[in-house]
Amino acid sequence: MIRRIAHLDMDAFYASVELLRYPQLKGLPVVIGGGRRPVDDALLTRHINRPLDKIPLDAFPRLAGYTGRGVITTASYAARQSGIGSAMGLMKAARLCPQAIVLPVDFAQYRQFSRAFKDIVLEIAPLMEDRGIDEVFIDFTEVPGGQREGGRVLARLIQKTIFQQTGLTCSVGVAPNKLLAKMASEFNKPNGIAVVWEQDLHGKIWPLACRKINGIGPKADEKLQSHGIRTIGELALRELDWLIETFGQKTGAWLFDAARGIDLRPVELTSEPVSISRETTFDRDLHAVRDKIELGAIFTRLCAQVAEDLSTKGYVGKTIGIKLRYDNFKSVTRDQTLNFYTSDAKVIRQTAGLCLKRVPLQQRLRLLGVRVASLAAAADQPEYMRNRPAALIDSALAAIDLEASEPQLF
């Protein structure tokens, strides 16, 4: 049996879901992003009783006059032609294409469609790895029909079933491993299938830019280019020793393998979260002293949200951390590990408060975040650890407070 791994990638997922609701937007410049619209939500709500596909175009809010700090999550092809790209600030995009229609991000809706397409995949091929809202890996190796035409037949079946049942298209790459499958799923986008074999390395993989390797981002790419390495083929010419010297033991060895299309990672059917966090960027930069009340309220809310997320998902954690971003976009983090697990909003708030004391607060802030890590399943906690008496927790926190305020000894 030949190992056959598929990567399935939904085509322009958010935009496609929105187009199912608003088919009248097809072909128009549309961006999807978060933030605040000045007036025009009212326009859409005026048509609340009208079928969505009958809402007239002039009722949709436009980018022009947009305020706030949101960024673009997805841009339609027509919007991209004006130079708009994802992760671009909405206010900048408004200057490039003021007439573009802007839709709010509707995660609840996308999650429903995500669940739907994953259920379809699972029914046909049960060995699936969740890779976020719009991507999965699937192990085709032992699935009936998974070997036919190198996986193309099964890929076609999944693709067709997803389209019939959701109206959404996707692209699939099938290859000997996850690394190559991920690259292959991009080859024939949208609504395409690509089958890659080991012997395609030379012809199909080596001509590609290094950036196409999942895990090589802008920084690594820049460093590679500074050594004259642009393509994966050029990367494959470098010796292991040189790569390790230049990029470190782990990354060097990984680059060496990746350039050769080698990837032994299994398809993981389940995963446990490492951390749970909430963060928010303020409408305007806030000052720790002057905006103390507002900041305090946001801080407490974030802690409550994290606590609720922990409970909902059934976890407790013992490392509490904060993240803040200054007005110059520099970020800092602080964390503190407790000697007990918790999901209690008050304990999180207190501990995060201690973290906050260890950070300079002269500069204005644009973002505040709260994180809980070192997670354990709440159900695995022994009884005496659950619902710890408040007094015990207080004394544990007081001890930490003492440590924190202890003068440095030299």
Added chain:
DNA sequence: TCTGGGGTCCTAGGACCC
């Protein structure tokens, strides 16, 4: 005209223990 939110993984230094 600045740049979201929720994650994972890696590195590197220091503490502490054996």
Added chain:
DNA sequence: TCTGGGGTCCTAGGACCC
């Protein structure tokens, strides 16, 4: 008094991904 190596945990920062 000096000098080790290995392992684990904690903390801070940063790259990267969806």
